[in-house]
Amino acid sequence: MALSSTARLPVGRPAAKRPGRLRRRLAPYGFLAPFFVLFAAFGLFPLLYTAWVSLHRVELQTSERMDWLGFQNYTRLLADPFFWNALRNTFTIGVLSTVPQLLMALGLAHLLNYRLRGRTFFRVAMLMPYATSVAAATLVFAQLFGRDYGLINWVLSSIGLNPVDWQADTWASQFGVSAVVTWRWTGYNALIYLAGMQAIPGELYESAAVDGASRWQQFRHVTVPGLRPTIVFTVVVSTIGATQLFGEPLLYEGNSGGGISHQYQTLGLYLYEQGWTFFHLGRAAAVAWVMFLLIVLLALLNAAIAARRNRTDR
Amino acid sequence: MATPRVRRSAAALGSTVLATALLLSACSSGGAGSKDAADGKVTITVDLFGTFGFKEAGLYDEYTKLHPNVTIKQTDTQDEGQYWQALQTKLAGGGGLADIQGLEVGRVASVVQKQADKFTDLKTLGIGDVNDGLVPWKGAAIKTADGKVLGAGTDIGPEAICYRTDLFKAAGLPTDRTELAAKWSSWQGYLDLGKQYAAKAEAGNAWTDSAAGMFTAEVGQQKVRYSDESGKAVHDSSPAVKAAWADATALVADGLSAKLAQWTPEWNKAFTTGKFATLSCPAWMIGYIKGQAGDAGAGKWDIAAGPGKTGNWGGSYLTVPRTAKHPKEAAELIKWLNAKEQQATLFTKQGSFPSSTGAQDAIKDVTDAYFNNAPIGQIFSESAKAMPAQVLGTDDGVIGKAFTDALGEVERTGTAPDTAWKHALDNVKKANGN
Numbered sequence: 001m002a003l004s005s006t007a008r009l010p011v012g013r014p015a016a017k018r019p020g021r022l023r024r025r026l027a028p029y030g031f032l033a034p035f036f037v038l039f040a041a042f043g044l045f046p047l048l049y050t051a052w053v054s055l056h057r058v059e060l061q062t063s064e065r066m067d068w069l070g071f072q073n074y075t076r077l078l079a080d081p082f083f084w085n086a087l088r089n090t091f092t093i094g095v096l097s098t099v100p101q102l103l104m105a106l107g108l109a110h111l112l113n114y115r116l117r118g119r120t121f122f123r124v125a126m127l128m129p130y131a132t133s134v135a136a137a138t139l140v141f142a143q144l145f146g147r148d149y150g151l152i153n154w155v156l157s158s159i160g161l162n163p164v165d166w167q168a169d170t171w172a173s174q175f176g177v178s179a180v181v182t183w184r185w186t187g188y189n190a191l192i193y194l195a196g197m198q199a200i201p202g203e204l205y206e207s208a209a210v211d212g213a214s215r216w217q218q219f220r221h222v223t224v225p226g227l228r229p230t231i232v233f234t235v236v237v238s239t240i241g242a243t244q245l246f247g248e249p250l251l252y253e254g255n256s257g258g259g260i261s262h263q264y265q266t267l268g269l270y271l272y273e274q275g276w277t278f279f280h281l282g283r284a285a286a287v288a289w290v291m292f293l294l295i296v297l298l299a300l301l302n303a304a305i306a307a308r309r310n311r312t313d314r
Numbered sequence: 315m316a317t318p319r320v321r322r323s324a325a326a327l328g329s330t331v332l333a334t335a336l337l338l339s340a341c342s343s344g345g346a347g348s349k350d351a352a353d354g355k356v357t358i359t360v361d362l363f364g365t366f367g368f369k370e371a372g373l374y375d376e377y378t379k380l381h382p383n384v385t386i387k388q389t390d391t392q393d394e395g396q397y398w399q400a401l402q403t404k405l406a407g408g409g410g411l412a413d414i415q416g417l418e419v420g421r422v423a424s425v426v427q428k429q430a431d432k433f434t435d436l437k438t439l440g441i442g443d444v445n446d447g448l449v450p451w452k453g454a455a456i457k458t459a460d461g462k463v464l465g466a467g468t469d470i471g472p473e474a475i476c477y478r479t480d481l482f483k484a485a486g487l488p489t490d491r492t493e494l495a496a497k498w499s500s501w502q503g504y505l506d507l508g509k510q511y512a513a514k515a516e517a518g519n520a521w522t523d524s525a526a527g528m529f530t531a532e533v534g535q536q537k538v539r540y541s542d543e544s545g546k547a548v549h550d551s552s553p554a555v556k557a558a559w560a561d562a563t564a565l566v567a568d569g570l571s572a573k574l575a576q577w578t579p580e581w582n583k584a585f586t587t588g589k590f591a592t593l594s595c596p597a598w599m600i601g602y603i604k605g606q607a608g609d610a611g612a613g614k615w616d617i618a619a620g621p622g623k624t625g626n627w628g629g630s631y632l633t634v635p636r637t638a639k640h641p642k643e644a645a646e647l648i649k650w651l652n653a654k655e656q657q658a659t660l661f662t663k664q665g666s667f668p669s670s671t672g673a674q675d676a677i678k679d680v681t682d683a684y685f686n687n688a689p690i691g692q693i694f695s696e697s698a699k700a701m702p703a704q705v706l707g708t709d710d711g712v713i714g715k716a717f718t719d720a721l722g723e724v725e726r727t728g729t730a731p732d733t734a735w736k737h738a739l740d741n742v743k744k745a746n747g748n
Contacts, residue, residue, distance in 0.1 A: 060403070060406050062429070080744065148580055148589065149583050167726075254396075254578070257719065260726065260727070276403065278745045278746075
């Protein structure tokens with residue numbers, strides 16, 4: 001959109017003579033206004049109000065009452081071993097789900113980047129998991145991971161291994177939750193990588209091939225460097241997604257505790273439990289703000305790392 | 315050149331107005347009420363948890379026959395914990411509530427002490443006497459300090475033991491109800507018989523479903539469980555909890571538990587595969603077993619008086635929220651559903667045991683064909699007669715879950731009972747405090 005010149009109107013000249021000017025200058029704001037109005041109402045206001053709530057004792061059952069606490073919710077939170085447990089779980093589940101997910105997505109995208117039969121079919125099929133609802137996917141996985149009647153344990157015992165308690169065991173349950181996340185998002189990320197790969201000029205591959213580079217070497221020395229900005233983007237988005245992980249662990253066993261020992265209770269689940277199982281809205285608001293700051297911090301960290309990488313490459 | 319520009323800014327202005335209008339309309343609250351035609355037709359909405367059984371027992375059909383102008387619309391959440399969360403969210407927001415909302419006995423103290431203003435005093439609807447014919451503690455629990463009647467008592471949960479006669483036979487155990495009731499007259503006897511069963515039973519065939527089920531049943535036999543009369547939480551010192559904990563962990567140590575988590579799909583499935591031979595059975599569990607085991611389970615199950623021959627696990631109330639669209643009609647329906655005739659029908663068809671003493675007299679001779687014609691009327695009546703007037707606390711639901719989760723840790727992750735006990739106390743602390 002071209003910016004209208006902001007030259008001052010000559011003095012003494014009635015503005016009424018230039019009816020179009022003002023309108024043209026305001027038009028873009030008019031078009032943008034709906035977004036900002038909506039953002040103010042549904043983004044900014046809740047954010048600030050949550051901060052305000054987090055400084056009070058508010059109980060869902062008596063939500064009309066607000067008692068000023070100052071930062072007591074926050075100090076309490078930082079002294080709560082369950083919070084640190086949730087933070088640790090969020091991190092381990094985040095790593096367990098994001099790393100394999102992005103590596104697999106990269107591999108898949110690389111394969112799909114070659115000319116192969118039924119390419120379009122595969123590309124569409126990749127998006128199927130992403131298009132299913134979290135609830136449906138998680139419920140199916142929870143069945144597969146069932147201890148006594150699950151398909152996975154049936155396979156394990158039929159090849160002579162001991163069945164695993166996928167709900168109660170710490171690593172097994174975190175793996176189970178991560179499996180759902182990985183299944184849902186791998187295809188989505190693969191398509192983003194594929195789009196990035198399509199933008200890498202074919203000449204580079206040709207000249208690499210002429211130099212005698214194998215496919216693996218082409219992948220390492222042409223594809224990956226060319227994809228760097230895309231990879232940074234997916235890492236940032238996946239990190240934020242992992243920090244906010246909520247639906248999968250909630251539905252894995254259908255309660256907000258995150259397992260009988262809270263062994264896969266993520267931060268999102270911890271927030272939900274404080275607010276809607278124990279009805280401490282003030283404390284839940286404090287968790288929400290801590291999560292918000294954490295995500296900002298992670299995004300900055302990601303940006304800093306990406307910037308450094310870019311500098312060192314030049 | 316001027317016209318398109320005018321049009322453009324007009325469009326921009328228009329979209330702004332539209333967005334604002336959308337915003338405003340999004341903020342108006344939506345109730346769950348229904349539009350009623352002017353011809354006196356009324357739709358009463360009922361929101362419940364678990365299986366109350368009104369619909370299944372044909373009570374709604376009967377009522378709408380008597381009142382042709384009434385339609386009843388029921389929604390239902392299987393898991394009471396989820397139902398309670400949703401109810402609280404709606405109460406806080408003030409929208410989406412039904413005309414009649416169910417309430418579990420473990421939540422009653424919390425509602426009476428904290429949220430009396432969110433429910434209608436049934437006295438103002440002309441049915442203040444709705445709890446007069448019930449066992450005394452049932453009505454007392456739903457009355458506020460200043461005498462408001464916030465709900466009507468439906469069923470109570472007298473306890474017994476349900477067992478699989480086919481599995482008992484296979485393990486060489488007696489299947490006669492009287493004989494079994496004598497053998498497990500105490501929880502120790504129940505554990506001893508369990509060991510006898512385990513010695514003979516096939517692998518993968520446990521004595522009972524879970525430590526949690528046994529724990530809840532045993533705790534339910536005492537007057538003071540998780541809170542004392544002053545409302546203070548005493549779960550960490552109460553003898554009832556300590557004794558039940560010791561027995562439930564002994565059950566795990568002896569390998570008598572199928573290590574299932576109650577109310578999960580795996581647990582539901584185990585009803586059909588015969589993974590466990592006994593189950594702590596409050597009266598309403600009868601309907602649950604029939605629902606899960608289905609026709610294939612008919613005749614395989616039986617019921618005998620349990621250890622201690624008494625106890626209460628669960629039971630419910632019906633309430634009318636302040637925001638109900640048809641409080642008058644809702645009150646009328648509640649009054650009818652809670653009358654002794656309907657409570658008796660509900661027990662005969664569904665197994666939910668009446669809190670109405672009149673209904674209790676009427677169902678003394680009821681037997682159940684599904685359970686080998688067990689005299690369920692007699693068994694549960696005796697259990698109800700000896701039932702203590704339980705002291706209810708505001709956090710009973712949360713505390714109960716903390717302990718059953720901790721028992722799950724003992725049986726499923728091999729956590730030492732003492733460590734798990736500490737976990738349970740920590741979990742209660744996490745839920746409460748400030």
